[in-house]
Amino acid sequence: MSTMALASLFSPGRLGAVLAKEFVQMRRDRITFAMMLVVPIVQLLLFGYAINNDPKGLPAAVLALGQDRYTRSVVAALEVSGYYRFAKRPESAAEAQSLMARGAISFLVTIPSDFGMRVERGDEPRILVEADATDPAASSNAVGALQTIASRALTRALGTEELKREQSESALSFVIHRRYNPEGITQYNIVPGLLGVILQMTMVMMTAMALTREIERGTMENLLAMPATPGEIMLGKVLPYLAVGSIQVAVVLSAAKLLFGVPFLGSLGLLLTSVTIFVLALVLLGYTISTMARTQLQAMQLTFFFFLPSLLLSGFMFPYAGMPLWAQWLGEIFPLTHFLRVVRAIMLKGADLGDIGLEVFYLSIFVPLYAGIALLRFRSTLD
Known part of the structure; x- marks a missing residue:
């Protein structure tokens, strides 16, 4: 095949002209060019830094009807775990329920006034935890970690080996109340x-x-x-x-x-x-x-x-x-x-x-x- 025939099929000069035209067009279409650069960066930043399937620091409130050292130890352990952030201290049950209805808190931890006395007697101490279950994924891990976190804190708060043995016979238990979506649908x-x-x-x-x-x-x-x-x-x-x-x-x-x-x-x-x-x-x-x-x-x-x-x-x-x-x-x-x-x-x-x-x-x-x-x-x- 002759050189002229090959040139009619493919010409680097013609290809270069088309490429130059396309680059000029891309430069003029600033929005499209910016989208090609910005969208991947936005996706990397959001998925890399902002998205978290194991949420921590969830807003919570504690309604502590007693002020004994066991109550303080349990609250401190829940906050140190990273799952709970006790930003609210309601003074009444009505105020606490209003906070949850407004979505200001995801958890409400209610500790009864006789909690410390039950711990010392080994009489099945219980804590009520109400979780906003409108988003089951946001609360599942935090609820699952409750028992381990609080039980360890309570064990550390007990003063003697005898009390620790009594506590082992009657462990701390949680009553979990999933509000608004109890079945987690x-x-x-x-x-x-x-x-x-x-x-x-x-x-x-x-x-x-x-x-x-x-x-x-x-x-x-x-x-x-x-x-x-x-x-x-x-x-x-x-x-x-x-x-x-x-x-x-x-x-x-x-x-x-x-x-x-x-x-x-x-x-x-x-x-x-x-x-x-x-x-x-x-x-x-x-x-x-x-x-x-x-x-x-x-x-x-x-x-x-x-x-x-x-x-x-x-x-x-x-x-x-x-x-x-x-x-x-x-x-x-x-x-x-x-x-x-x-x-x-x-x-x-x-x-x-x-x-x-x-x-x-x-x-x-x-x-x-x-x-x-x-x-x-x-x-x-x-x-």
Whole structure:
């Protein structure tokens, strides 16, 4: 085959020109190029540092009705173990129950007033431990370590060999009460959370692609020519997706009740109000993303970039309390984190507005925040 024939089949010069063109295109598409670099780094950091299947430092409260040395020894041993962090010291049982209903604590350890006397008599000393079992994975290891931790502490606290022998005949026992999900059914935790995940995945992406689709098709010019303000255009774009979100909510809640038997203990009105706020925040977030993207591909990439850390840091896939403090602070900036607390508290705990009012308030902040950013970035003319 002649040299000219080979050149017609393959030319290093032509290949080099195509490669140069592609590198120039990649340099111009800064969002795609940044995604290729940032997403692997984010995944490594989150999975390497933030995710922990054996959560430690879980928020707990102790209701000690006695102040003897055995009580102090058991509480100290539980805290030193690393599983429990006694940040709350309620003064009454009612205050302790309110803390658990609000989700402020994961465990409530109640030590009776006659605990020390029972230890010295070898009369089956018992401690009540109430665990928030709405997330069984978060509490299982901590509950499993209770017996070993406290028994060793009690043995060290006994003063004489005779008392140690008496204690061996009547060991310390725990009464474990798994609140809100006594059977430890995983679906009770996952299915309400799926409501937030499904809404976030669909609402943000569909809304984000709505405006970029207008730009790609050239119909954005018609919208800009209309005597409509940026706020009116934004509302016209996002309100239809509230109707789509309501259909998804009805489907998920019906499936949760009929297929999975998830209990529904709270107010339906409070739940629907919270869902409406959450969906409105999501569609405004999607609209904000659409003001940053120039193509539907970029809109999808930005949506994925938001969705990944939100899913991992919200407490849906991994226990929120088991993450390091910096990861918990980062998780607070995502609407899904607050919505999961609200929906699980309403459905599984029967929480009222007094219990979850702060979380609903935090969720509401995202609505004006995203709306303001979207309006500031809205392009009144095409570039």
